[in-house]
Amino acid sequence: MCASPSYRMHFMMCAGTGCLASGSADVRAALEKELVKRNLQDEVQIVMTGCNGFCAMGPLVVVYPDGVFYNQVKPEHAPLIVEEHVLKGRVVEKLLFKEPAAKSAVPLMKDIGFFGLQRLIVLRNRGLIDAENIDEYIARDGYAALGKALLEMTPEEVIEEVKKSGLRGRGGGGFPTGLKWEECARYDNFPKYTICNGDEGDPGAFMDRSVMEGDPHSVLEGMAISGYAIGAHQGYIYVRAEYPLAIQRLEKAMADAREYGLLGKDILGSGFDFDIAIAPGAGAFVCGESTALMFSIEGKRGMPRIKPPRSAEAGLWNQPTNLNNVETFANINPIILNGGDWFASIGTEGSKGTKVFALTGAVNNVGLVEVPMGTSLKSLIFDIGGGIPKKRKFKAAQIGGPSGGCIPNGMEDVEIDYESLYGVGAMMGSGGVVVMDDHTCMVDTARFFTDFSVEESCGKCTPCREGLKVMLDKLTDIVEGRGREGDVEFLQELGRHINGTSHCGLGKSAANPVLSTIRYFRDEYDAHIHEKHCPALVCPELIDFVVIEEKCKMCGLCYRNCPSDAIIWEKKQVARIDLSKCTKCRTCIMNCKFGAIR
């Protein structure tokens, strides 16, 4: 982790997309300027690392060797940090992280709940290395696994080790990676290809992006090992064009690796040739489906095709092809180095290792977390996520992207692994977790995700193309107050039909948000349909915009915030709403602390 031993201190500055967006480049410049000003540039080094994961709190600076964690650092804090921390050795109190529950500042990164409960395998290098420096990756055992595989193991042994580890595809399907490799290795038809699926499309998910940006070599290494195992000499990384930083860092990493002889001809003198090219995708959600993705690389319209033949037999350009996602490849290096048994010792019976989740929504610590399989949802939301903000109540968590399902309040003890999630009507998906509080309308949520699927369906199969559109229209009717008796049953029947008869993964799970919200929040649907009322006060058409007199504390917050002067209020008077002026923007509802508007 130290590029040069002469530095006595390192600022590990997060350069993930999130922190860059909140201004980490400016902070870096300010810090550098400050160090030069005080002639400390030879004592303290600033390292731009990959995504730290705690994106909500960016920009982030971790100071080593102390391990002190500063968050929400602004350029104007630079003199303070240098003055206090570097020169005087004092921790800057005001930049420390405060646990939302305890309100006390936690100086050390390892003591922060968000980090403390995580187990890093995929994200092992996060915040520790410069993503653009191959030497730092190598210093953290990088390419040791490739060396071991190429020089000490046969391809069969590599596959055996991966099989033993119990690693399952992290892209959502959960197919055992070892079996996939084994099948692909079996076909005697060359050339073969190995593809890294970096087409991360689920809204809110960014774990693959984080790995590609923060630790690109771990992807390259995993791919090279898979290439060796199945007999492929060419790999492709399919990355969305919306991830320019990932593409840039992967390209730099590939160039460096080639220079070091870790890619290209005769890698490490083993006689094994392997190289990788980047195939930029245009951001169609359906291109995350393996066969559609391969068509896209071939330059055709990304549309899922019929299997069989499976890609392992006839994939890219009809040649045997292995396809894994970014996170899966990032798991390979530790498995080869530490052995499959080590990996299998982590996690649950059917799901081994760890899983990276993108924790978003109504949760205090928004960010990227990696936890062992089998961690409970509760622990994920409350211990790592720091609970729900604004003292609101946890209502549900949507897991598995747009076609995942909702897990309601009361079921948060469920362990996160493939089977348990499936059992409660959700799925692992690529690992997006959207936490919803009691101010979330589940019907509206279902509508949101259905809208996403309508937009992203490729349009081939009738049930998905037409059925989702009907569903969306029906849900729109319900949230706009045109719901009728029997609509819920209709949605259930149509949903089951869509899931049952569509061709690809998108269609097969497109109705999940609707089906699972109906399963757990039927009462909300009924309230929308029969009472024409949205219990969460989200759907504007189904809110009365009437002040409940007994609840109103006459504080006037609604009056002060109303943008259209629709609130009639005087001191010590219950507020009233002038419906002729009201634009139903819900500002009053969001500002009322007492729930006095319905």
Place this chain on the structure above:
Amino acid sequence: MPMLTIDDIDVTADEGMTILEAAGKAGIWIPTLCYYPKTSPSDSCRVCAVEIEGIGRPMTSCNTIAAEGMRVHTDTPRVRAIREEVMKLVLMDHPLDCPICPAAGECEIQNLTYRLGIHGTDLPLERRTDPIVGHWPLIEYNPNLCITCLRCVKVCHEVIGASALALKDVGYNARIGTREGDTLWCDFCGECVEACPTGAMSNKTVKRWARSWEMTKTPTICPLCSAGCRMEINVKDGRIFRITSNIDTHNSGTLCAGGRFGYDLVHHEERLDSPLLRRNGRLEPVFWEVGFTYVAENLKRIVKESGPDSVAGLASPRLTNEDCYAFQKFFRAVIGTNNIDSEARFSYLRVQRAMELTTGHMGTTGSLEDLLDTDAVLVIGIDPLEETPALGWKVKLAARRYDSNLIVANSRETSLDPFARMRLRIRPYSESELALGMMKIILDLDLWDGKFVRNNTANFLPMKNLLDKISLKGILRRTGVTEEGLREAALIFAQAPRASIIFGGDVIQQENGLQCVMNLVNLALLTGNLDRDNAGIYPIFEKGNILGLCDMGVMPEYLPGYQVAASARGTFERVWKTDLPYTKGRTVPDIVRGLETGDVRAVYVAGADPLTDYPNAGRLAAALEKAELLVVQDIFPSPTTRIAHCVFPAASFAEKDGTMTNIEHRIQRLNQAIPPLGPSMPDWNILEQVSAAMGSSMGFFDVSDVFREMTLTIPMYKGLKFQTLQGDGRIVRPFVEAGEGVRRGRRYSFAPVRTMEAPEKNRDAFPLEMTAGRSMYHFGSISTRSRNLLGLCPEGYVEINPQDADALDIGDGERVEVRSPVGSFVAPVKYSGRVSPGMVYVPANFPELGVYRLFEENTTVCRVKLTRYGEVDRV
């Protein structure tokens, strides 16, 4: 062969068969919407779902391969629910505008809804209101009727290879669109219309005039090119409204623009509607009897005065076999002369002569289907998509789907170039040199098929000596290709286990046609590509029944069936009950000379327009004007009818029965779909009536009489029955034994010949080289009477490389005068990168241009100069 049960019935499926196909084999119906047998399954509609025991999900039967031991159920409650649900989703926003829908009556949604007993849909959704795409020629797309089954996209891509259509946009908005831009870059084959299960893709030419159930369909064949595709003529009230096709035909129901849309020429208002007789210098309508008497009496008089050899006849490859047979019998038996010939003199007869001397095969040595499985195809001197689209598509498919190595050698860019592994842009006239060059390299590299050559061929040594004498440098100079290019083409061709050669107009119609064909045959012999499956020689000539015309002996050299008088005289004299003429007979050039000297006094033309289709038409016109009697029977007025003394209106292909022979030597039935228009008559009947008027009837009272006589006199027709030729007909290939010693007792023989270089005269005064071919959307000149096809290509044009046009300062679309040493015409210029600098290309389909007037006899290449029309010519 997997055994499975479908609905508890045991079914043995073929290897790789889908459940749907297996069910079809067992007679079990599974509903389908997007399934189309001609393409790969798109499995988009999901209506064909079935349940398989042991598999939780319902599976789509159109793409699930039948496997051993499967237990499939096609009619369970769950499956029925899926069908119903899918149909409801389809019906949800599909406008039920059946009364005004072009597909009403043959709509698959309509039929399936009815059959499944679905009574409407309870799914509420507003209907789509996308604008109709109406600006494409001939084809219209209504996105509101579309169920995105992708049949049109797939058939366009997989069968035709035009890839003009594509699925655009995603999700609910996914609709069919053009590949790029707003223009439909397409072959206008209409396959998308035929494939569409609804009215989304419709044929603009039929709209709102006739409903599907009002029309009767008559299966027949398309006469326009020599592929002989089967099609169905749809008739209502004696009028043709459209052409459809049946998938269970040798062409799998695939038609080109000509077949699908060219039908309207039949009802063109210029159709000859009465016999015409020249009186006082003008052609005046007369009754049939008057015309017959006039012609009969004059013919009798001339024969009496100057002998039968003073009468000559010209027939056309547009006629049926029966017409041709009647024509030659009329001349040989009634008039008593062998003076009959046709435009084949300048084209196909060269092929036949060359093939006769070398192989004895008359026409292609394999079927079109065989091309799919050939390993290498040399396409030389032809753009198959222009001359015979059906063959062009097969070659495309071979190259694209079956990885056949395609070598395209042409003086201009062809539509097959994008699919070719090797493209050789050769100089016009140099096809023969290219073949010699390839042979030389193959011999040098010892890649020739020694065993085949030793066992089956004669004259190899002279061939080898010739090749040894030729310098490769000279060949490269004359052909204009690079040594690497030639070498690679030779390697690809020689190393292919099965290779075929396709050649056409450019090779056949040049002055060196005979030698050129010989050298291409030599190349096939050297590499052993004869008598092998999926390998062979495919000489192509555009016009419909060119092979039938030759088979029927419409030439002085041969009696019908390539029989010579010396051996077959007895048969014919017995059947015809008259003596055969002993004189040799005149070919077209001899007829012209005869007319000029006055030895030929009368000419009878059937179906042909020599002044448009024969080279050096200027000299011909002068000669024909000297004829004392010029009789023309045709369906349209033409430059030739205009100078005739008597004109008889003939029936078109849709109005008569008969047979035609395509390039594969497939004899097929042409069926009458409508009664002859006006007073017109089938050509054979006109000839019979003239014979009768001359007092010696040929005995033909029905077209089947003609055919019956053909089975008696032509050995290869022996055993054929007129009625049983329906359907795909019969492939009957004649094999002609060459004369004494020609092939020295071997089956085949090399023909070591060199070609003379094109004379380079007039180079300075006429700086450009002009070749004539055809337009993709036209077939001979007849299709220029089809408004539908004229919509795609309205007039003749001169293709010129923009570089040359720049030098001449001629703008795109400007009218120019094209002048050769012997003639000129005026046409608009079309910029095209397809022709090389120094060359111009003209489609010869348009009679008003009279392109052939620019050529000297025997060729379709000449030197020309271009001047802007109206500009004073300063030479």
